[in-house]
Amino acid sequence: MAHTGKVVASAKSKTKPVISPAMLPMEGITDVQGVDGTYLQRNDVMFTAMKHTQGEFSDFFRALRDEGKVFGHRCPECRHLIIPPFMRRCPACNFVEMKKEYVNDTGVMVATPVITVFAPSRFKGQEPFGTGRVFLETADGKLSDTAMLVRVRTTRGTIRPGIYKKGTPVKIAFCDSRQGEMLDIFAVPQNELTPQQLAKSPLFESEIEWGRLSEMELDKPTAQLQKTLQEVRVHFQKLAAMIPHSPRATANLANWRRTVTVRTGGGTFGLVVNKGKLQVRKEGVKDPDLVVAVQDPSILLAWLRDSTEPVGDSVKSPALTDLVIEGTVVLNKPELETITRLDRVPRSLRRDNVVVARSPKAKQETPC
Amino acid sequence: MKDVAIVGAGMTPCRSRWVEKTFWELAQMAVSEAVHDAGIHIQEVDAGVAGIYNDIFEFQAIPESGFQGIIGLQNKPLMRVTNGGATGAYAMLAARNMVASGQHDLVLVLGVEKALDCYDFEAESNTPAVVQTIGYSWDPWFERPLGAHASESYAEVIQAYMDEHPGDLAPMARAKIVELLCEQAQNNPYAQRLGEKVTAEQVLHSRYVVYPVRVLETCVYTEGACALIFASSEMALKIKERTGREPIWLTGVGAANEPYFVGNDITRYKVLHRIYSDHVATKKALQMAGITIEDVQVIELHDAFIPQLMITLAEMGVVPLGRANDLVEEGIILPGGKLLVNPSGGLVFGGHFVGGSNMMSTWSAMREMRARNLEHGLIHGTGASLSMYGVAIVLERRA
Known part of the structure; x- marks a missing residue:
């Protein structure tokens, strides 16, 4: 197969398949019962594999992976700072070019995060998971103008209501093994961290003490x-x-x-x-x-x-x-x-x- | 701009899965019903608009290509519209503009969707695959990899609204609306959940799909089709002479899409606790029709989720933001109240075949306006991430 460009392997490559082989059906046509008789249904997939380019977002994902940092884009005219840096030019200022600006790994929840109990096929096995949006703090002590969707986690077991709410101060933590994607980072409530953990940047997943729930204390049996x-x-x-x-x-x-x-x-x-x-x-x-x-x-x-x-x-x-x-x-x-x-x-x-x-x-x- | 009227409508029954029919056949069934309802021959129709939300549901890219010929529009223009959950309403907007501009006198608008052919062979269940298919609507860089999906996204808006207005969207108010819509659906012969009885108590005990939204507060997945015939005023009056039936006029349209990313400035970003698109779209449609929300007697509203229905009614101005419990507590939408909402049972009980759901809403509103002698109706469509698309259409019955 001819390559049009040199393919450079990523520092870390996942070895597991993108989708579970169990999701792929065997070829076959089977009967299905309708209201007025039997009809045929054919096992099939709408199949397109991808080498999906990250384009202008590559720098952002590389910063997550290699630097353990988050950056946004600031408009030099209106001074709005957007995270993630989802565009390079500010449409409000007639597409003036925005500038890269690193932000802190601390911020606040825009709203109470939600908890997915029933997930789409490709996220099965991850439930329950919490997702919410964070305004991150900028170097000048303000908050970003847009918010970033992140997974929200707790050190105290599975995610549940009451841990986070609107305005909860959070720290963005980094997975130890990172690929250059949004799942490389997640939020933790600041009040679940020690001052040392809070002060450390980047804070890695392995530096956080995760509660062990199987050791949940139960009362003596009556x-x-x-x-x-x-x-x-x-x-x-x-x-x-x-x-x-x-x-x-x-x-x-x-x-x-x-x-x-x-x-x-x-x-x-x-x-x-x-x-x-x-x-x-x-x-x-x-x-x-x-x-x-x-x-x-x-x-x-x-x-x-x-x-x-x-x-x-x-x-x-x-x-x-x-x-x-x-x-x-x-x-x-x-x-x-x-x-x-x-x-x-x-x-x-x-x-x-x-x-x-x-x-x-x-x-x-x-x-x- | 020319006046535009609806002169015919046709529906298939809503079913979770039609193993007996392909989407070609569903389309033909609805179109056939609509032209017979309008008392016209399909050859009189000048052009068409096809609302189809999702290629994957249809298992075909450019799924509308098979329609030409099947629905009788050979060698005439047929445009496909796809705008998320609001596909049906946007398709109607396009068809309306084709007539209002004077380009065509008679335009067919058709919405059709399959869904439950999607199947998760690992979970041995359709639903995770259907949810995944809809999940492909989220951007592939920042949100989809986190597991963003329809219920998650709408739940974010609902939760943010509840943060802003503690106590509103009360569980019992929501549960009573579910009970009401279930009862109303029993009067819709095409409703997917015909014969079902869901009580408020059951809603309160049903499980969470995405906290804080429960399974009995969510819309269903549906396969089906609906077709409407739009006519210029001259043509509508000619058809009226043939059929003896008054057309229903489209007197106001409004649409607005909010930005994808959430931020702190409503003029530039999505503000999470609002469904501002619904506010803007409704305001524009009412202004164009020269009426206020107080003049509207029936609303067929795109209820993807019951708490979102409540927020949307507040954004429309039926109640103030933060006072959506009044819809139930003040009896506004209950039997005998001043406003009829979703007599079809809505998308939760009537059905949600995405490309055509808003057309089903239109079919239902027209039916109620004629049966109950109502002057003004409002159709609403929403969709996409965080309910960011909004469309409102005012219907008028001229006595």
């Missing part, structure tokens, strides 16, 4: 909590037994393999998701992929009752994902996929009539 946990185990067994009877629920757990230890105030048990099935273990799993901690097992019991009993329209328990987002259920790492898949199971059981709802409900077409 007889009542132990009894509740036993009920939780029984209901999880009941749920696991229903899944093979539901093609939708089986599909919810397909292509997913995880071992999970669930720690509660009433004791510990294990879950294994494999080949579209759910297995329940009396005790925790050795070297689990995921640790889920919840003080009160009755929280899980409420979800299980909603899931395995005919409750019709009056589902009361929050979704497991909501319990994580609200901080009631704590994960040892930001990986929501297992929980999201389990959350889909109850609805699938109803749709496949494994659990028959008390009041008949029309087919629901919600986006997720």
Whole structure:
């Protein structure tokens, strides 16, 4: 293959494929049931691979990667400073050329960041993640005129409401291994950092103390909590037994393999998701992929009752994902996929009539 | 500029997925209905505008190319419009201008979309792939790599508004609007969620998609088509003689797109807690029609998310910014209130086939104006990152 220009390898190259091979379908044409008969559907992809140029933004991304610094562009006439430097000329001043200006790695949130619970395909496995916009401080002690979207993180477990709000002072930190992209940096609340960390620029991810959630302190088990946990185990067994009877629920757990230890105030048990099935273990799993901690097992019991009993329209328990987002259920790492898949199971059981709802409900077409 | 009227409309039912139909067939179904509704022959139509949001949903670049011939506009101009979520409204704007300029007397505007063919083979589910497809609308350098997507983006605006106006967009007000729209959709024979009952209590217990937005507050993904026939006043009056039916007049149009990047100056950047595009577009459309928001009796509003519907109504001036709870608490949009909002069920319950959703809104507003003897209606479209595109169209029924 002829190259028109010399290709210079980046200092660091990712070795993993851009998209998961599991996203690529096998060739094939299958039947699909329509309202009035059977139709055909063809496995396909809209496929275009890219060597996507970063053009005039290359300098900005190189500064993130090589210098651990952020710069913006300032208009010499109106003095507006934009970050990221998304344009080179100021349209308000009839396209006068803007000048490069480094900004501090500290700033404030424009608004309370939002938390993605349900992510697009290519961001699966990263949920829950927080995103928000930051005005960065300039050398003259002011704030930039535009804000930059960044991932927002906390040292205290998975991201949840209440950690950030509008105006929260933040520090931009840098990943130790950087590629030259927006994911090289992230925000941390300044009040989670020591004065030394705050003073250091650039501050690297490995210089921050990240909380270890699997060691969440649980109260000593009481007889009542132990009894509740036993009920939780029984209901999880009941749920696991229903899944093979539901093609939708089986599909919810397909292509997913995880071992999970669930720690509660009433004791510990294990879950294994494999080949579209759910297995329940009396005790925790050795070297689990995921640790889920919840003080009160009755929280899980409420979800299980909603899931395995005919409750019709009056589902009361929050979704497991909501319990994580609200901080009631704590994960040892930001990986929501297992929980999201389990959350889909109850609805699938109803749709496949494994659990028959008390009041008949029309087919629901919600986006997720 | 010439007066422009709508003389015909045709809809397909809204479905989450039409395995029975391609987008060619959906387009033909809607166009066929629209010309029969207008009492015209397709050969009388001079030109067309096709609103199609996304090439990936259609699985074809320049997806409108197949229409020529299928929808009967061979050897005539057909222009495709694509403007994010506001594609339908922008396509209507283009068609209206083609007639108002005097260039054409009869113009077809068609909106069509597939969506649920997109499939995530890893998750064994359509939705992550649909969300990803929409996610390709974000810029590839600064925001998309962070996982920016439609719900994330609108949630940012909603959250910023709530920061600015604590207590507004109250959970119960939002939940009651969902319940209301669900009830209203039961009167729309084409609604995707016909037969469904969603209560406010269910909304309050539904899970978060992107905190602080819950799944029952979000619009659906839909496949379907809607076609409208726009006519010059001379042609509209001729058609009226044939059909005996009064046309609906397009008396005001307004559009505005906010900048992509967020900043501190509303004249230069997107200010996150506002949907300023809706404010500007509505103001322009009302001015052009020579009316105020008080004169509008029905609004078909692009409700991508229920809290965004509330902000948009405030930006339009129905309530002050920060007082959107009044829409429910003062009964403004509840049955018996002074304003009818989304009698179709909106995009949350009626359906959201992106390229044609705003045309469905128009179809519904016209239907209500005739059935309830209303004089003024307002159509709204929004779209793109942070709800930055805004279009407003005033409809008038002349007795």
